[in-house]
Amino acid sequence: MAAAVNESDFIARLRAIASDPGARGLADDAAVLAAPGDLVLTHDMLVEGVHYLAADPPEDVAWKLVAVNLSDLAAKGARPRGVLLGHSLLGDGDWDARFADGLGRALEAMAAPLLGGDTVAYRGGPRVLSLTALGDAPPGGAPSRSGARAGDDIWVSGAIGDGGAGLTIAKRLAGDPAGLAIARGTDGPAALLDRYRRPTPRIALGRALAPHVGAMMDVSDGLLIDCKRMCAASGAAADLDLDRVPISAALLAHAGEDRSARLAAATAGDDYELLFAAPAASAHAIEAAAGGAGVPVTPIGRMREGEGVHLSDAAGAVPLPARLGYEHGVA
Amino acid sequence: MAAAVNESDFIARLRAIASDPGARGLADDAAVLAAPGDLVLTHDMLVEGVHYLAADPPEDVAWKLVAVNLSDLAAKGARPRGVLLGHSLLGDGDWDARFADGLGRALEAMAAPLLGGDTVAYRGGPRVLSLTALGDAPPGGAPSRSGARAGDDIWVSGAIGDGGAGLTIAKRLAGDPAGLAIARGTDGPAALLDRYRRPTPRIALGRALAPHVGAMMDVSDGLLIDCKRMCAASGAAADLDLDRVPISAALLAHAGEDRSARLAAATAGDDYELLFAAPAASAHAIEAAAGGAGVPVTPIGRMREGEGVHLSDAAGAVPLPARLGYEHGVA
Numbered sequence: 015m016a017a018a019v020n021e022s023d024f025i026a027r028l029r030a031i032a033s034d035p036g037a038r039g040l041a042d043d044a045a046v047l048a049a050p051g052d053l054v055l056t057h058d059m060l061v062e063g064v065h066y067l068a069a070d071p072p073e074d075v076a077w078k079l080v081a082v083n084l085s086d087l088a089a090k091g092a093r094p095r096g097v098l099l100g101h102s103l104l105g106d107g108d109w110d111a112r113f114a115d116g117l118g119r120a121l122e123a124m125a126a127p128l129l130g131g132d133t134v135a136y137r138g139g140p141r142v143l144s145l146t147a148l149g150d151a152p153p154g155g156a157p158s159r160s161g162a163r164a165g166d167d168i169w170v171s172g173a174i175g176d177g178g179a180g181l182t183i184a185k186r187l188a189g190d191p192a193g194l195a196i197a198r199g200t201d202g203p204a205a206l207l208d209r210y211r212r213p214t215p216r217i218a219l220g221r222a223l224a225p226h227v228g229a230m231m232d233v234s235d236g237l238l239i240d241c242k243r244m245c246a247a248s249g250a251a252a253d254l255d256l257d258r259v260p261i262s263a264a265l266l267a268h269a270g271e272d273r274s275a276r277l278a279a280a281t282a283g284d285d286y287e288l289l290f291a292a293p294a295a296s297a298h299a300i301e302a303a304a305g306g307a308g309v310p311v312t313p314i315g316r317m318r319e320g321e322g323v324h325l326s327d328a329a330g331a332v333p334l335p336a337r338l339g340y341e342h343g344v345a
Numbered sequence: 346m347a348a349a350v351n352e353s354d355f356i357a358r359l360r361a362i363a364s365d366p367g368a369r370g371l372a373d374d375a376a377v378l379a380a381p382g383d384l385v386l387t388h389d390m391l392v393e394g395v396h397y398l399a400a401d402p403p404e405d406v407a408w409k410l411v412a413v414n415l416s417d418l419a420a421k422g423a424r425p426r427g428v429l430l431g432h433s434l435l436g437d438g439d440w441d442a443r444f445a446d447g448l449g450r451a452l453e454a455m456a457a458p459l460l461g462g463d464t465v466a467y468r469g470g471p472r473v474l475s476l477t478a479l480g481d482a483p484p485g486g487a488p489s490r491s492g493a494r495a496g497d498d499i500w501v502s503g504a505i506g507d508g509g510a511g512l513t514i515a516k517r518l519a520g521d522p523a524g525l526a527i528a529r530g531t532d533g534p535a536a537l538l539d540r541y542r543r544p545t546p547r548i549a550l551g552r553a554l555a556p557h558v559g560a561m562m563d564v565s566d567g568l569l570i571d572c573k574r575m576c577a578a579s580g581a582a583a584d585l586d587l588d589r590v591p592i593s594a595a596l597l598a599h600a601g602e603d604r605s606a607r608l609a610a611a612t613a614g615d616d617y618e619l620l621f622a623a624p625a626a627s628a629h630a631i632e633a634a635a636g637g638a639g640v641p642v643t644p645i646g647r648m649r650e651g652e653g654v655h656l657s658d659a660a661g662a663v664p665l666p667a668r669l670g671y672e673h674g675v676a
Contacts, residue, residue, distance in 0.1 A: 041578055042490050043417040043562050044387040046482060049380030056375040057429040057477055059463045086374040098388040100431060100475045132390045132475070139470015144431045144463070146388055146477040151377060159373050231374050247372055 018107030019114070021135060027114040034096065034127035045130035047096055052151035054092035058083045059100075062141040069188035072109050073116030074211035075143070080120040082234065083147035084215035085286040089232040090156035091224025092149030094124060094217065099131035100144035124215065152224040162229035162248035162291035168315040169300065171216050171288040173262035174237050178282020179269060180210025205264040213286035219311075220288055222303035230290040236339020237280040240289055242323045248291070251320030256280065256327040260312045273327060283340045291317055349438030350445070352466060358445040365427065365458035376460035378427055383482035385423035389414045390431075393472040400519040403440045404447030405542035406474070411451040413565065414478035415546035416617040420563040421487035422555025423480030425455060425548065430462030431475035455546065483555040493560035493579035493622035499646040500631060502547050502619040504593035505568050509613020510600060511541025536595040544617035550642075551619055553634035561621040567670020568611040571620055573654045579622070582651030587611065587658040591643045604658060614671045622648055 019027060029040050036046045047053075060082070062068055066075050084094055099117070103110060121128055126147065162168075183203050216232075223230065229248055233240045237259065245252050256276050269275045288311075292300055297313075304311040325332040350358060360371050367377045378384075391413070393399055397406050415425055430448070434441060452459055457478065493499075514534050547563075554561065560579055564571045568590065576583050587607050600606045619642075623631055628644075635642040656663040 038489060041574075043420040044385045044423070044487070046421075046487050047384045047386055049382065049384050051380065053378045053380050053384065054375045055378055055427075055429060055461060055477075055479070057431055057462050059431050059465045061433075061465045061467050064465060064467055089374040090377075092375070096386075098386060098477055100388055100390050102392075102473065130386060131388050134390045134392045134395060134473070136392050136395055136471050136473075139473075140467050142433065142465070142467075142470075142473040144475055146386075146429055148386070156375070156377050158369060243372075 017111055019111045020107055021103055021133065024103065024110045024114060025133060028099070028128065031118040031121065032128040034129060036096065037127065037129045040130060045098070047129065047148060050150065052156065054087055054090045054149045054151050054156050055146065056083055056086035057144060057146045058086065059142060059144040067184055067188050070184065070211060072112035076113045076116030077120040077212050079143050079145050080117065080124055080126065081213045081215050081286060083145045084124050084126060084217060085213065085232045085234065087147055087149040088215045088217045088220035089230050089288060091152035091220045092156060093221060094126040094147060094149045096127045096129035096148050097121065098129055098146040101131065101133045102142045103133055103135040104141055105137060124217065152221055154225050157224055157227050157230040159229050159231045159244050160247035162244055162250055162317050164250050164317050164319045166228050166291040166293055166317040167297065167313045168252055168254065168291050168317060169311050169313050170233065170237065170260065171219055171309050171311050173260045173265065174233065174285055174287060175265050175279025175282050176206050176209035176262050177213060177284030177286065178279065179265055180206040180208065181284055183207045184210055202264060203268060206268060210284055213284065215286060216288045216309055219304065219307035219309045222307050223288065223290060223300060226296040226299045226303065227290040227292045230288060233285040233287045233289050235283045237285070237289065238323055238334070239339030239341070242338055244289065244291065245322060250317045252315055252317055252323045254315035254323060254325050256325050256332055258312060258314045260310070273332065277335055281335055281337060281339050348442055350442045351438055352434055352464065355434065355441045355445060356464060359430070359459065362449040362452065363459040365460060367427065368458065368460045371461060376429070378460065378479060381481065383487065385418055385421045385480045385482050385487050386477065387414055387417035388475060388477045389417065390473060390475040398515055398519050401515065401542060403443035407444045407447030408451040408543050410474050410476050411448065411455055411457065412544045412546050412617060414476045415455050415457060415548060416544065416563045416565065418478055418480040419546045419548045419551035420561050420619055422483035422551045423487060424552060425457040425478060425480045427458045427460035427479050428452065429460055429477040432462065432464045433473045434464055434466040435472055436468060455548065483552055485556050488555055488558050488561040490560050490562045490575050491578035493575055493581055493648050495581050495648050495650045497559050497622040497624055497648040498628065498644045499583055499585065499622050499648060500642050500644050501564065501568065501591065502550055502640050502642050504591045504596065505564065505616055505618060506596050506610020506613050507537050507540035507593050508544060508615030508617065509610065510596055511537040511539070512615055514538045515541055533595060534599060537599060541615055544615065546617060547619045547640055550635065550638035550640045553638050554619065554621060554631060557627040557630045557634065558621040558623045561619060564616040564618045564620050566614045568620065569654055569665070570670030570672070573669055575620065575622065576653060581648045583646055583648055583654045585646035585654060585656050587656050587663055589643060589645045591641070604663065608666055612666055612668060612670050
């Protein structure tokens with residue numbers, strides 16, 4: 015357990031994390047990053063009560079803040095080069111100490127140095143956290159959301175729906191502190207909770223896939239809404255086979271696999287898997303990239319002329335649910 | 346007057362501002378920036394009630410958010426390349442519309458394209474705004490705070506204390522809405538208020554000075570505390586002549602020029618001038634750089650062996666005030 019910190023202690027902890035020379039010890043006006051070519055830039059915020067639960071462990075909030083930003087880099091095939099932190103100090107030194115501890119571990123695990131940032135202190139509002147992440151674009155350029163073409167196969171990495179199921183479990187636990195004892199684990203509900211709290215950005219996979227895809231993005235708000243965005247950006251339609259959407263063994267055991275369970279998975283957020291479209295001729299290269307990165311990928315449909323997302327399963331056409339996922343903010 | 350906006354209108358306004366191709370229309374997971382060499386990175390936050398007054402016009406808050414970040418780039422001699430915005434939507438559509446309007450104008454005036462960012466919506470807390478700014482480092486590298494050496498002259502750009510006096514005026518006006526009619530102007534109290542609300546980052550000056558200085562930083566928290574930080578980073582002491590600290594005609598008329606008025610100016614924040622140290626042999630080059638940028642620079646003291654800031658004026662040694670400026674956060 016990290017000891018509670020005051021503001022200057024918190025900054026001292028950040029300085030200890032920021033060992034990269036470009037960070038200049040967090041003691042200069044700015045950081046410096048040597049950039050050999052195109053840089054990929056993203057900035058995502060987490061707000062208490064909106065993007066995470068007040069009861070979520072601070073170490074997990076730090077992990078998630080890093081992971082959601084690096085997931086955007088992964089979707090562009092970028093190699094992380096560093097991050098800038100925007101942190102709100104609300105006077106809870108225990109929370110801040112645990113957050114700093116978790117931040118250091120997350121950045122180390124994901125090989126992203128802390129280069130700079132800012133801290134602000136205020137009272138009486140939700141905690142607002144932000145991260146700016148920078149990465150080197152892949153050699154052939156960062157894939158966009160708009161490059162999917164009619165005839166392309168649509169793929170997704172990993173499994174879909176675990177994060178959303180984990181959020182539901184976390185909300186239930188937030189009302190039942192004793193239940194927090196199951197907060198860590200690799201199977202059953204604990205595995206789902208872990209996928210919600212500690213998503214894994216698909217960094218190596220994204221880099222390996224980038225040369226072979228026409229379009230790529232991460233699945234943060236829900237498979238269906240994110241696929242709809244890829245369709246809109248690309249000016250094409252997607253036919254998805256709901257039966258082929260990959261569901262983990264933990265989620266199958268937890269929620270079953272009927273149509274409504276699969277629709278719930280496909281409209282839940284917090285997956286941080288990669289959704290991408292690629293010509294059929296790229297299938298072998300894509301399988302090889304996935305094998306190299308150790309992350310399964312699954313073809314779940316095909317792009318065609320038209321617009322929007324269209325669903326079917328073994329029983330035929332599936333009407334789109336009214337809600338396809340989360341709607342919010344700038345990408 | 347900009348019409349009130351909802352969240353999607355606000356994002357549409359940001360998209361209209363984000364015309365740089367690297368922004369990808371704010372419709373992708375991330376932005377892309379071509380970087381020819383070293384990049385300088387900074388991230389500064391503004392919190393309502395902490396860094397600006399709730400009564401400050403939203404256009405001015407947007408200006409200030411851009412200016413304080415670009416001031417950090419200026420201090421490193423960097424040329425702005427773009428910014429990422431972190432914006433909190435608190436349900437006041439009029440405020441957000443005016444902010445977006447002011448952001449577009451500020452970014453245009455300071456030649457910094459909007460490349461990306463994130464918006465979050467919440468209620469019941471202060472507005473938290475942030476910006477990440479990126480710039481190209483100057484050819485010889487970005488000057489640090491730590492390169493000042495014994496014998497260097499200490500210089501400051503522009504005039505010191507206007508921003509702090511403007512803040513005091515703004516606080517008084519916040520309790521007297523009728524007084525807001527003087528909010529724009531170029532002389533008297535209006536000029537001081539304008540310097541507080543619309544600081545000018547010294548971008549061209551910073552770039553011109555960078556090759557000639559040993560150390561450089563911006564004066565954001567107060568001349569004395571910022572100079573103390575430069576001393577600490579450089580492992581040396583500063584002797585400052587309080588009589589030489591440049592005071593504007595508007596501030597002289599407003600506050601006089603006795604020792605206490607000069608100390609108030611030297612310990613107020615919000616100046617966003619450049620403080621730098623350079624060998625005496627660089628004086629001609631520094632004057633030429635200042636002439637080219639159209640911003641006056643004034644030598645105010647000298648570095649020597651030792652530590653800390655030491656003040657004197659025509660009457661002799663001046664005891665340091667207990668408070669040298671604002672203390673907060675990561676650089």
